[in-house]
Amino acid sequence: MEKFNTHTGLVVPLDVANVDTDQIIPKQFLQKTERVGFGVHLFHDSRYLDHAGTQINPDFVINKSEYKEASILLAGENFGCGSSREHAPWALQEYGFKVIIASSFADIFYGNCINVGLLPIKLSEAEVEQLFKLAPDAQLTLTVDLPNNVVTCGELSFKFSLSEFQQYSLENGVDSVGWTLDKLDTIKAFEEKMPAWQ
Amino acid sequence: MNNSSPKTMYEKLWQNHLVEEAKGETPLLYVDRHLIHEVTSPQAFANLRFHNRPVRHPERTIATMDHNISTRSIKIDAAGEGAANQLRALAINCKDFGIELFDMGHKNQGIAHVIGPELGLTLPGTIIVCGDSHTATHGAFGALAFGIGTSEVEHVFATQTLRQNKAKTMKIEVKGNVGAGISAKDIILAIIGKTGSAGATGYVVEYCGEAVEALSMEERMTVCNMSIEFGAKAGLIAPDQTTFDYIEGKEYSPKGDVFAQAVADWKNLKSDTDAVFDAVITLEAKDIKAQVTWGTNPGQVISVDGIVPSPEDFSDPVEKDSCINALKYMDLTAGTKMTDIQVNKVFIGSCTNSRIEDLRAAAGVVQKYEGQKVVANVDAIIVPGSYRVKEQAESEGLDKIFIDAGFEWRLPGCSMCLGMNDDVLEEGDRCASTSNRNFEGRQGRGSRTHLVSPEMAAAAAITGHFVDLNA
Numbered sequence: 001m002e003k004f005n006t007h008t009g010l011v012v013p014l015d016v017a018n019v020d021t022d023q024i025i026p027k028q029f030l031q032k033t034e035r036v037g038f039g040v041h042l043f044h045d046s047r048y049l050d051h052a053g054t055q056i057n058p059d060f061v062i063n064k065s066e067y068k069e070a071s072i073l074l075a076g077e078n079f080g081c082g083s084s085r086e087h088a089p090w091a092l093q094e095y096g097f098k099v100i101i102a103s104s105f106a107d108i109f110y111g112n113c114i115n116v117g118l119l120p121i122k123l124s125e126a127e128v129e130q131l132f133k134l135a136p137d138a139q140l141t142l143t144v145d146l147p148n149n150v151v152t153c154g155e156l157s158f159k160f161s162l163s164e165f166q167q168y169s170l171e172n173g174v175d176s177v178g179w180t181l182d183k184l185d186t187i188k189a190f191e192e193k194m195p196a197w198q
Numbered sequence: 199m200n201n202s203s204p205k206t207m208y209e210k211l212w213q214n215h216l217v218e219e220a221k222g223e224t225p226l227l228y229v230d231r232h233l234i235h236e237v238t239s240p241q242a243f244a245n246l247r248f249h250n251r252p253v254r255h256p257e258r259t260i261a262t263m264d265h266n267i268s269t270r271s272i273k274i275d276a277a278g279e280g281a282a283n284q285l286r287a288l289a290i291n292c293k294d295f296g297i298e299l300f301d302m303g304h305k306n307q308g309i310a311h312v313i314g315p316e317l318g319l320t321l322p323g324t325i326i327v328c329g330d331s332h333t334a335t336h337g338a339f340g341a342l343a344f345g346i347g348t349s350e351v352e353h354v355f356a357t358q359t360l361r362q363n364k365a366k367t368m369k370i371e372v373k374g375n376v377g378a379g380i381s382a383k384d385i386i387l388a389i390i391g392k393t394g395s396a397g398a399t400g401y402v403v404e405y406c407g408e409a410v411e412a413l414s415m416e417e418r419m420t421v422c423n424m425s426i427e428f429g430a431k432a433g434l435i436a437p438d439q440t441t442f443d444y445i446e447g448k449e450y451s452p453k454g455d456v457f458a459q460a461v462a463d464w465k466n467l468k469s470d471t472d473a474v475f476d477a478v479i480t481l482e483a484k485d486i487k488a489q490v491t492w493g494t495n496p497g498q499v500i501s502v503d504g505i506v507p508s509p510e511d512f513s514d515p516v517e518k519d520s521c522i523n524a525l526k527y528m529d530l531t532a533g534t535k536m537t538d539i540q541v542n543k544v545f546i547g548s549c550t551n552s553r554i555e556d557l558r559a560a561a562g563v564v565q566k567y568e569g570q571k572v573v574a575n576v577d578a579i580i581v582p583g584s585y586r587v588k589e590q591a592e593s594e595g596l597d598k599i600f601i602d603a604g605f606e607w608r609l610p611g612c613s614m615c616l617g618m619n620d621d622v623l624e625e626g627d628r629c630a631s632t633s634n635r636n637f638e639g640r641q642g643r644g645s646r647t648h649l650v651s652p653e654m655a656a657a658a659a660i661t662g663h664f665v666d667l668n669a
């Protein structure tokens with residue numbers, strides 16, 4: 001996993017609540033055995049007018065030319081609800097997003113983002129609303145500083161937090177499997193004490 | 199927390215599985231059972247290969263083919279090349295890593311959340327994970343069960359553990375008894391209607407109360423299955439005699455003295471009387487009526503004797519907006535009676551409602567319509583959750599009841615719940631579905647899903663619209 005330190009990028013506002021992972025990456029694109037090839041299908045049903053994905057929907061915010069370079073997604077509440085598919089953060093990442101900001105995330109999606117190195121930032125509803133007001137015309141650019149847990153834009157700054165280990169893992173690009181494998185003795189000791197039925 | 203303070207069932211399960219809580223690290227939990235399928239596992243296996251790591255406990259992992267498969271043929275390539283690729287990859291991965299696989303046509307094949315319980319793989323007091331958000335189903339047995347992403351699938355493969363932050367706890371008590379004809383699906387939809395589709399985000403939910411205790415294991419699974427649909431990490435029901443009786447004698451369940459010891463341990467799992475929950479929600483069972491969703495998330499649900507709501511009914515601006523969008527997508531007008539909504543597709547299946555009791559309930563409704571058939575403009579399919587369910591249903595003659603009435607009787611699989619195979623709705627189709635998600639496009643681009651019980655779905659197939667069966 002790549003290390004995350006700071007990131008400065010353009011914000012695209014997707015002001016819809018309860019965007020589920022079926023919308024982020026519909027099921028017909030899950031038939032792959034690799035981790036790549038999902039970015040072009042991100043938000044497929046909204047992004048394209050036709051089922052085949054050949055006609056761009058010009059009204060969908062992400063398709064607008066002024067947001068072409070966006071790397072920070074500002075989203076509505078309960079973002080990423082529904083299916084546990086990690087293909088959703090893979091698609092967002094491959095499209096070019098580094099950070100997702102919302103007032104709330106679905107639990108599984110949030111964990112999946114951390115595990116792939118896509119930074120999910122929870123801000124208060126009022127803060128998210130303030131950003132939504134700034135984003136449309138202002139061509140809002142934000143700087144996300146993970147080590148200091150702060151998002152800034154000119155004079156404005158918003159604090160955010162992650163759990164200690166999540167923060168450490170993202171900053172250091174930890175191989176979480178390798179990390180746990182170093183504790184194999186502890187796991188084995190636990191297994192020895194388990195009851196027979198377990 | 200000290201050891202003598204009263205604990206919730208979730209806290210007990212947590213404590214019993216805590217391998218390590220190192221300073222500065224997310225707690226490490228032991229995983230007893232890992233269910234895998236073709237869609238969310240290939241990239242995890244690929245990473246194991248890349249790092250040259252084995253699956254630590256292949257015997258704790260069970261694989262099935264369910265998401266992608268055809269319901270018309272047991273041929274591996276019957277649902278297209280993409281699906282066949284994933285299915286073949288699963289077969290190769292299972293062989294290489296020593297994992298037991300229920301492949302096409304195997305007598306134990308079926309939807310992961312249907313076969314786990316029916317084979318006795320799902321046990322109280324265990325942690326069960328699967329790369330699928332409806333893993334919460336297994337919580338019906340008092341197992342802490344939840345969906346995980348592919349990186350976590352890899353972590354479980356390699357270590358048999360998972361890192362999890364502790365969730366908050368919510369108690370949902372359904373007091374008294376439900377009225378006649380009210381199903382487990384109606385109970386859980388009514389709960390989600392009350393909490394909203396994100397009402398339990400960050401929580402593990404425990405369902406309790408007389409109405410929950412009275413449920414069979416199949417019904418409890420329907421309730422726990424939809425925990426994720428209001429954001430809960432997992433759903434739990436305390437194991438009791440109903441649970442133990444269900445498990446005893448199943449193919450993979452513990453036998454003899456080990457079973458006796460297990461039951462003794464499982465009896466201690468329930469939440470202590472004075473345990474404190476972070477949130478408590480109470481419903482009166484007698485108030486719960488048959489439910490139908492009208493919108494595009496499971497929280498947008500109403501009693502069948504109600505009307506399609508209007509955006510004006512919502513004071514919260516987000517809910518108001520969601521209502522406007524949902525009515526547009528669903529092509530519904532506020533004020534329409536739910537019983538006037540016409541459907542042209544019916545799907546009875548999915549890990550929510552494809553077990554033997556669900557099929558019996560649906561067949562019972564079909565029989566009530568004595569000799570009437572599925573209406574001309576409706577296509578109705580029945581997809582059993584597993585080969586065992588299919589076989590049981592056929593031995594009871596349920597398949598004949600359905601086929602005679604004009605339903606299609608299919609092979610087991612996830613099918614139209616997510617439409618990864620060819621069981622997809624067309625643009626503009628309106629479906630009465632016993633599955634768990636009515637998201638935009640879930641069953642097919644531009645298609646409209648109404649979540650209902652198997653009874654309601656059967657009635658909609660015969661009449662062409664929703665019916666208040668208890669009126």
Ligand code: SF4
Pocket residue numbers: 264265309310311330332548549550611612613615616633634
């Ligand atoms: S039936 Fe539907 S919800 Fe259940 S496991 Fe299959 S796809 Fe997931």
